[in-house]
Amino acid sequence: MLAWSLFKNYLFSKRSGALIGLIAKICVVGITLGVFAFIFVLSIMNGFNESIQKRYLRIEPHIVLNQFETRQEMNDVQEKIIKQTKISSINTYEKQDVFIRTMDGYYSGGIAKGLTPENLNKLLIQVEEGKKKAETELSAKPFDPLNPQWNSPRLSTLSLEMKRNEVIIGIGLASSLGILEGDQIQVMPPESLLLPAGEVPEYEKLTVKAILTSDVPEFDSHYLFYHSDKSLKRLMSSSSYEFGLEVKLKDPLQAQSDVQQIKPLLPKGILAETWIDRNSILFFALKIEKITMGTFLSLSALITSFSIVTILYLLIMQKKQDIGIFLTMGMSTKKVKRLFAGIGLFLSGIGIFSGVLLGLGASLILQHYPLEILPNIYYDSTIPARVDYDLVLVVLAVSSLIAFVTSWIPSHRLARFSPVESIRKR
Numbered sequence: 218m219l220a221w222s223l224f225k226n227y228l229f230s231k232r233s234g235a236l237i238g239l240i241a242k243i244c245v246v247g248i249t250l251g252v253f254a255f256i257f258v259l260s261i262m263n264g265f266n267e268s269i270q271k272r273y274l275r276i277e278p279h280i281v282l283n284q285f286e287t288r289q290e291m292n293d294v295q296e297k298i299i300k301q302t303k304i305s306s307i308n309t310y311e312k313q314d315v316f317i318r319t320m321d322g323y324y325s326g327g328i329a330k331g332l333t334p335e336n337l338n339k340l341l342i343q344v345e346e347g348k349k350k351a352e353t354e355l356s357a358k359p360f361d362p363l364n365p366q367w368n369s370p371r372l373s374t375l376s377l378e379m380k381r382n383e384v385i386i387g388i389g390l391a392s393s394l395g396i397l398e399g400d401q402i403q404v405m406p407p408e409s410l411l412l413p414a415g416e417v418p419e420y421e422k423l424t425v426k427a428i429l430t431s432d433v434p435e436f437d438s439h440y441l442f443y444h445s446d447k448s449l450k451r452l453m454s455s456s457s458y459e460f461g462l463e464v465k466l467k468d469p470l471q472a473q474s475d476v477q478q479i480k481p482l483l484p485k486g487i488l489a490e491t492w493i494d495r496n497s498i499l500f501f502a503l504k505i506e507k508i509t510m511g512t513f514l515s516l517s518a519l520i521t522s523f524s525i526v527t528i529l530y531l532l533i534m535q536k537k538q539d540i541g542i543f544l545t546m547g548m549s550t551k552k553v554k555r556l557f558a559g560i561g562l563f564l565s566g567i568g569i570f571s572g573v574l575l576g577l578g579a580s581l582i583l584q585h586y587p588l589e590i591l592p593n594i595y596y597d598s599t600i601p602a603r604v605d606y607d608l609v610l611v612v613l614a615v616s617s618l619i620a621f622v623t624s625w626i627p628s629h630r631l632a633r634f635s636p637v638e639s640i641r642k643r
Contacts, residue, residue, distance in 0.1 A: 247524065260583070285460065316410065330440055331445030383447075
């Protein structure tokens with residue numbers, strides 16, 4: 218192919234000229250690094266987003282139904298959903314804001330969530346199985362739970378027996394209050410802060426049964442869990458108290474479509490929220506971060522690709538006599554344009570495909586063998602990655618389009634060339 222032969226001789230041979238050869242090499246390296254960085258960085262961001270999503274789904278219900286007027290109404294809805302929809306499970310819950318005081322006089326706000334004994338143990342099993350699976354997949358540190366009885370080889374047999382007024386508290390909340398397993402705390406409703414001086418508020422005295430590490434900052438730093446039929450009975454009159462249903466789906470990613478099947482079964486005034494709705498601010502922030510990072514990386518690659526225009530302009534001015542010879546020998550101006558556009562496409566194509574191969578290879582390696590290099594202050598000390606093949610195809614398509622445009626623009630200068638003037642010695 219004539220274009221490939223001219224590409225090698227005009228740009229990378231010893232006779233091509235030091236300036237053009239150097240700029241061509243810089244251009245190839247720049248495009249390669251730009252495409253590589255775009256794919257690699259966005260793959261890492263995809264990995265972080267997937268890791269955050271998996272951690273939330275360990276502990277988050279997929280759909281929450283609340284604002285019921287009576288428990289009988291809630292039970293009726295529960296029966297309808299079980300009979301008329303295909304879900305994994307549906308359970309009752311209760312939740313309220315609380316004010317926590319330790320025996321040492323430390324205070325903090327929190328959220329108390331009550332579950333049935335069966336559902337609470339399911340939650341603990343799911344959290345620990347998720348952590349164990351993540352550590353196996355990421356080749357992280359050996360499994361070392363805080364509660365010794367969780368170290369059973371068969372987590373399905375786990376049963377954490379809790380007595381009356383015993384709670385499980387998140388590790389972040391426990392750390393902020395300076396409490397350990399076995400310590401006692403006092404829990405009271407938030408409105409007790411508004412009582413006049415000297416009046417004793419309504420409160421419950423609880424014992425910390427265990428400390429939970431879910432790797433989800435929001436839960437670890439705010440939540441405490443208890444058996445709904447054994448604790449916090451005196452605080453059910455609190456203004457923040459609510460009860461409802463938590464629905465688990467077979468595929469949590471289909472929550473938005475599944476909730477549309479549940480809504481017609483609900484009485485008027487009942488609120489149905491998916492896990493995506495409740496965490497919309499977090500996922501929106503992650504999406505904006507990804508878009509912003511992708512925009513800046515794509516702009517850097519775009520700026521580098523325009524160096525092809527510079528190279529082709531210099532090449533056309535330097536090879537005027539060769540162009541004149543081509544025209545004199547009968548080659549049409551259109552064919553010469555295609556010839557020099559092909560040189561630009563070869564130049565950019567090497568950079569694009571090198572960048573795609575490097576970015577895809579590095580991302581796949583990191584996807585299967587995540588690096589554990591972050592300090593322990595982070596909830597996840599590994600750097601994960603997840604390759605989005607649709608994104609790779611989009612990068613190839615857009616990069617090829619930009620390469621075509623930047624290669625075709627300089628070739629239009631050849632329309633003004635006269636064969637006689639071109640071969641005349643300067």
